[in-house]
Amino acid sequence: MDMNLQKYRAFVKTVEYGSFTKAAELLNYSQSGISRMIGDLEKEWGITLLERGRSGVRLTSDGLKLLPFAQNLCREWDQLQMQVDELKGLRSGLIRIGAFSSAATHWLPKIIKEFQRDYPNIDYELLLGDYTEIENWIAEGRIDCGFLRIPTLPELDTVFLEQDELLVVLAEDHPLAACAAFPIQALSDYPFLLLEKNGKSDVSQLFDRWGITPHIHFTTWDDYAVLSMVESGLGISIxxxxxxxPLNRPIVAKPLEVPAYRKLGLALRDKKNAPLAVKRFLDYLSYR
Structure with missing residues (x-):
């Protein structure tokens, strides 16, 4: 505890009990230690706080004016310590999470369900965005952690979660619906529905790597819109x-002739100095 705060507490308790001796017993100091701390305050402030007498101590007029401020400081410190203790025990807290839609839909409910069994009083704030938005939110401190594609910004700490295979989706009556693996070159033969928002998506990066220029018929960041259009026979997608x-639509999903994946993880600014609730949250990622 800050030494000045100890002096304020010595002053407050001496007034409350009317005695250096009783204040010393309560605060686990010697009587001379309590007297010295109050004397130090009087020297620092250049005023007399207490009148000493055989019958005990009593406030001076200056001391009476300053006592409420010292009491407020001690009270606020006690409340601060209480809040710190609660956070250490995770009896309260807030976790701000960023996620892309599929992670928010399929992973977060399972993770939070298990986490809440042990920490029921933690609250959550969820921001949905794409990889770039989530990276920026973490870097700016807008969120505590975020699910995204890795590698990400070099200044962020990351936890690898899994490889997520990229699959070609097409209508059940598509000419290649029965193929074992979708040919790379055939991606250019049909209207393509691209899932992309800011920057290059995983799929656009694949096209660049393979030297393919597909006929992009529609671009959106809404994965369910892409699925509905594939279902309607408006094109194919990856x-x-x-x-x-679960794949509960009249569409089929096929692996690519050359298997492709995205690496997914959780990122945060500083894992070592993250809030305690966030550190505990990381332990529950396996429940996804």
Whole structure:
């Protein structure tokens, strides 16, 4: 505890009990130690706080004016310590999470369900965005952690979660619906529905790597819109497997002729100095 705060507490308790001796017993100091701390305050402030007498101590007029301020400081410190203790025991707290839609839909409910069994009083704030938005929110301190594609910004700490396979999705009556693996070159033969928002998506990066220029018929960041359009026969797409769970639509998903994946993880600014609730949250990621 700050030494000045100890002096304020010595002053407050001496007034409350009317005695250096009783204040010393309560605060676990010697009587001379309590007297010295109050004397130090009087020297620092250049005023007399207490009148000493055989019958005990009593406030001076200056001391009477300053006592409420010292009491407030001690009270606020006690409340601060109480809040710190609560957070240490995770009896309260807030976790601010960023996520792309499929992680928010398929992972977060399972993780939070298990986490809340042990820490029922933790609250959550969820921001939905794309990889770039989530990276920026973490870097700016807008959120505590975020699910995204890795590698990410070099200044962020990351926890690898899993590889998510990228699959070609097409209508059940598509000519290649029965193929074992979708040919890479055939991606250019049909209207393509691209899931992309800011920057290059996983799929656009694949096209660059393979030297393919597909006929992009529609671009959106809404994965369910892409699924509905594929279902209607408006084109084909490549989507991560996580989005396709469960696949309860009249469409089929095929692996690529050359298997492709995205690496997913959780990122935060500083894992070592993260809030305690966030550190505990990391222990529950396996429940996804």
């Amino acid at each position: 989507l991560p497997q996580l989005i396709l769970q």
